[in-house]
Amino acid sequence: xxxxxxxxxxxxxxxxxxxxxxxxxxxxxxxxxxxxxxxxxxxxxxxxxxxxxxxxxxxxxxxxxxxxxxxxxxxxxxxxxxxxxxxxxxxxxxxxxxxxxxxxxxxxxxxxxxxxxxxxxxxxxxxxxxxxxxxxxxxxxxxxxxxxxxxxxxxxxxxxxxxxxxxxxxxxxxxxxxxxxxxxxxxxxxxxxxxxxxxxxxxxxxxxxxxxxxxxxxxxxxxxxxxxxxxxxxxxxxxxxxxxxxxxxxxxxxxxxxxxxxxxxxxxxxxxxxxxx
Amino acid sequence: xxxxxxxxxxxxxxxxxxxxxxxxxxxxxxxxxxxxxxxxxxxxxxxxxxxxxxxxxxxxxxxxxxxxxxxxxxxxxxxxxxxxxxxxxxxxxxxxxxxxxxxxxxxxxxxxxxxxxxxxxxxxxxxxxxxxxxxxxxxxxxxxxxxxxxxxxxxxxxxxx
Numbered sequence: 001x002x003x004x005x006x007x008x009x010x011x012x013x014x015x016x017x018x019x020x021x022x023x024x025x026x027x028x029x030x031x032x033x034x035x036x037x038x039x040x041x042x043x044x045x046x047x048x049x050x051x052x053x054x055x056x057x058x059x060x061x062x063x064x065x066x067x068x069x070x071x072x073x074x075x076x077x078x079x080x081x082x083x084x085x086x087x088x089x090x091x092x093x094x095x096x097x098x099x100x101x102x103x104x105x106x107x108x109x110x111x112x113x114x115x116x117x118x119x120x121x122x123x124x125x126x127x128x129x130x131x132x133x134x135x136x137x138x139x140x141x142x143x144x145x146x147x148x149x150x151x152x153x154x155x156x157x158x159x160x161x162x163x164x165x166x167x168x169x170x171x172x173x174x175x176x177x178x179x180x181x182x183x184x185x186x187x188x189x190x191x192x193x194x195x196x197x198x199x200x201x202x203x204x205x206x207x208x209x210x211x212x213x214x215x216x217x218x219x220x221x222x223x224x225x226x227x228x229x230x231x232x233x234x235x236x237x238x239x240x241x242x243x244x245x246x247x248x249x250x251x252x253x254x255x256x257x258x259x260x261x262x263x264x265x266x267x268x269x270x271x272x273x274x275x276x277x
Numbered sequence: 278x279x280x281x282x283x284x285x286x287x288x289x290x291x292x293x294x295x296x297x298x299x300x301x302x303x304x305x306x307x308x309x310x311x312x313x314x315x316x317x318x319x320x321x322x323x324x325x326x327x328x329x330x331x332x333x334x335x336x337x338x339x340x341x342x343x344x345x346x347x348x349x350x351x352x353x354x355x356x357x358x359x360x361x362x363x364x365x366x367x368x369x370x371x372x373x374x375x376x377x378x379x380x381x382x383x384x385x386x387x388x389x390x391x392x393x394x395x396x397x398x399x400x401x402x403x404x405x406x407x408x409x410x411x412x413x414x415x416x417x418x419x420x421x422x423x424x425x426x427x428x429x430x431x432x433x434x435x436x437x438x
Contacts, residue, residue, distance in 0.1 A: 040376040071281035104285025106292055109372045110336050119280045147331055151323035216331060
């Protein structure tokens with residue numbers, strides 16, 4: 001019988017400005033997520049910072065540029081840097097995106113959507129297998145925010161992710177805000193989108209707040225988690241038996257650390273309340 | 278290989294304003310002659326030009342946000358003009374590879390700002406101070422010089438005591 005997944009807790013995606021407060025007020029956090037790219041080939045002081053973080057918290061490395069969805073395969077250099085970091089941190093798992101960030105010699109600089117086709121599924125499965133053969137810790141895969149889909153898909157996003165988890169054995173990082181804003185931008189009911197999502201495979205959630213600009217919702221990580229996203233998170237918690245962690249993200253309009261810690265505490269209390277019921 | 282060609286065409290659309298113009302004028306022509314299957318040509322041609330333009334603008338905003346964090350004095354000195362200048366500059370400059378890509382981006386953008394001789398001296402000073410802080414992040418020799426300078430200052434303090 002498989003072991004019961006251990007709930008690791010709630011935390012924040014750590015930004016430099018909050019580093020000191022994270023150590024001083026660290027009791028408010030169970031874990032922290034770090035942007036993996038910020039700790040590649042670090043300067044000596046970054047090495048010390050990383051070591052201190054690992055001594056204080058459970059640290060989850062979050063990659064941005066592995067380009068798992070790329071038909072051209074993975075960058076050997078990026079994979080090696082990521083593997084070195086994961087080897088050093090020894091996290092319970094690490095995370096990346098269902099996206100591509102480069103193609104045809106062009107760097108996109110952000111996460112671009114893969115077409116939901118069987119050919120793209122084969123490409124990402126092969127890339128995940130290559131990554132996990134080098135990095136000996138489990139990876140979880142995140143749904144991205146994008147205001148459009150590549151037309152003429154053969155699968156829905158939910159079907160694509162379900163087959164991806166079945167083929168690779170990977171868990172999912174469900175970004176609840178990404179799902180919410182994607183649904184709004186497509187005129188869909190977010191709860192219906194969530195109900196179709198393979199929630200049984202969700203290992204971690206991201207929670208964030210975006211804003212509306214020129215008629216389009218943008219997952220800008222610039223505002224507190226909206227109540228609608230909290231409601232969706234409660235729905236997830238009831239239906240995701242493998243859920244192990246929840247991370248609050250904020251990249252813009254950084255508030256006082258206490259505000260983010262408060263949101264992390266709210267996520268933790270939702271999980272603990274539901275699991276006690 | 279044709280998925281790679283499709284992704285290459287998408288990447289071109291996302292980062293190249295000229296490609297977006299050609300696509301907006303004639304999506305079918307843009308999708309042709311790229312080694313795509315018929316289905317992929319249809320996928321590409323069926324993309325909304327407005328959605329692609331909106332996504333491309335999001336990419337520039339994301340890149341600008343990263344660069345603004347690295348050039349705080351420049352951002353404060355220029356205000357909203359910083360955003361306008363970056364929006365004009367970024368589409369013509371390819372983002373470099375690697376963990377320090379935004380630091381390189383910030384250095385290149387700030388260099389382009391300094392080429393404008395009409396900027397007030399206070400703004401130019403702010404840009405130079407940001408550049409001085411950034412250089413050690415990407416230039417090992419600059420980092421070495423900064424560390425030697427810090428050690429020298431520490432030694433002087435130590436001798437003074």
